Amino acid sequence: MSVQVTIEKMAAQAKKAARVMASLSSEAKNRVLLRMAEALLANQEYIQAENGKDLVAGREKGLSAAMLDRLELSEKVMQSMVAGLHEVAALPDPVGEVSEMANRPSGITVGRMRVPLGVIAMIYESRPNVTVDAAALCLKSGNAILLRGGSEAIHSNLALAKVLQDVLAAEDIDPAALQVVPTTDRQAVNFLLSLEEYIDLVIPRGGEGLIRFVAENSRIPVLKHYKGVCHQFVDASAEIKMAVDIVVNGKTHRPGVCNALECLLVHQDIAATFLPEVALALTAAGVELRGCPRTKAIVADCRAAEDGDWGMEFLDLILAVKVVDDMDAAMDHIARYGSQHTDNIVTADYGNAQRWLREIDASAVMVNASTRFNDGGEFGLGAEIGISTTKLHAYGPMGLKELTTKKFIVYGDGQVRS
């Protein structure tokens, strides 16, 4: 059987299973999630043995230590997958929620009911724990899921899927609700992305290259963010210590993630007092500054920023710094170089705070808080399946609700249209 036939058959079966998933009770879904947690522990030896094959192959292929670390299903990662399943089981079930019910002049009563999307395809890279975390969120929200991980993790992903599918089968649920695509070449991904008849949503997670490939080739809607180039503007009225703390936290708390701070914009009226202090704190934390000429005039030993440093996602202990004339100049800079991910202002000015919240176009717009707070857990969504900087459907962290949609429901008693 050709790869295409296999994948199309999997997608068709997933669509069939999605009808079953959509009508499962919350109680049934939670029971499945908790049994999956038990099954992971009961099959830990098997899973880690399969994971071992990937680790051996990875070492042979010369993967970096960081890559091998992401690939390993250590005791700690196993425990975090189990904890994740418990956490998702404890979240409220969004499916079936009815809202906006109203009587209409015609006599019908119209409202909206929250329903699963159907079939979700996750396309991701090396971390095999995504297999379990994503499956939990999709199943809890009543969806079927097709998982296509990276080639480095194929044994691990297939083993995890087998253990989870056995639980579905034991609970009399079609195991096609959760499937790992067994081929990992881009050809197969490309074909998967054409199956709009069966798949309702694609979520890519990984490097910008993978995400661009998916976005450019998909006929199915994609929720994604390419990168997080988070900006912070320090207004003339900012309290200096607060601004320093927030910059240092944004940049150094976890520099390799998408909500880390990448560019600092400073109002010219506060630059002379604020920049030396923040430079001292950042340098002490090992951060390299790349400043505009006005920044360098104040922080002499700072490296000169080049054109490519504006809009750059460093994902490292590097920060671009620019002195701007006023808030409008800061907003223009963000409109040009921002990534619509997270942008923060530090200010004591009421009007500027309100204007910032209204006018900055980003999935999370903040006043006086670290960009690091842009996260499903911190925002109260529970576990998150990703962050979207696409404005359609979801803008920002995506939790269970973002894996659902709302259909219209109508109660009539014989009304016809006149």
Added chain:
Amino acid sequence: MSVQVTIEKMAAQAKKAARVMASLSSEAKNRVLLRMAEALLANQEYIQAENGKDLVAGREKGLSAAMLDRLELSEKVMQSMVAGLHEVAALPDPVGEVSEMANRPSGITVGRMRVPLGVIAMIYESRPNVTVDAAALCLKSGNAILLRGGSEAIHSNLALAKVLQDVLAAEDIDPAALQVVPTTDRQAVNFLLSLEEYIDLVIPRGGEGLIRFVAENSRIPVLKHYKGVCHQFVDASAEIKMAVDIVVNGKTHRPGVCNALECLLVHQDIAATFLPEVALALTAAGVELRGCPRTKAIVADCRAAEDGDWGMEFLDLILAVKVVDDMDAAMDHIARYGSQHTDNIVTADYGNAQRWLREIDASAVMVNASTRFNDGGEFGLGAEIGISTTKLHAYGPMGLKELTTKKFIVYGDGQVRS
């Protein structure tokens, strides 16, 4: 200047104008809409003269009478565009609405603010009044709009856009917020659909061919419905008169539109009493029935349905009719042949009504009401820009809210992540 350079420049200007549109007050937007209504009336002679060029060209090209009718900006159509502008001005402004505000354990306060999408591209066919109707909805929701109508209506569309742009300019708003793409070949559409950097959403309106072309070639999210194959199931417990009235209304009230009824499914226990009555009423209304063998056994003079009649959007006085064993068989038929547009049950059974509402996967699921009610006006959204059977972002009629998204806003007072 090449067509591509022209279009890219228009899109870039639209994106710039979108920032202005997003921060306009409701009062300013409403004033613009009302001035646009005045301007249409003041320039009626010019608009109709330009429309006359399209009508002459259309007659020369041999367009059908129906096509020419759709193309004509008659006194009546002019009045309806003016009324539409007044109607949209009177609708509540969705932009700026804040919801779900909550304090988080970290001390930050998080909520969501409704904001415009940015730049919306409408791709449509012959009716030039769409130019005004769509522009009104996009401007009221704070978006910029790129309009690309059909070649038959190019003079009309450019004239309408000129009149509306003059109003924007007189109100000191960048006229690039509303632009008609001056070229109408598919090449130009294809290029437009690649400009994801500038355009946030594409809405195609027209025949299935146009919509498929847009969906298959767009890198930008698309909200669409290919067709409306609306089903109605008459349950064993249905009240016969109610079921007959709803079927006749669904089929005959306006057979050429997407929420017209196309397929009738009848529970076997009620077929012998219901089918003769509904056949009588439908035949009297000029409807041709195409029945399954069990239908033909009851309604002898009914034409035999062929395979292609199931899932067919007739858009005409034709109805496919099938007798099914039970509600499950009806639901299976809809899962296979439906278009996720509108599906109705007529029933007196509480459990079946509730199960129908929960389990049918369609943008509007109805109990005891005509499918013709699936409409933004009837559902209380005000004017609608289209109906989506895509599940992402909007599912069902799309009004002003569906032309917006929600971003996260965070109020902090110095919080950092620990």
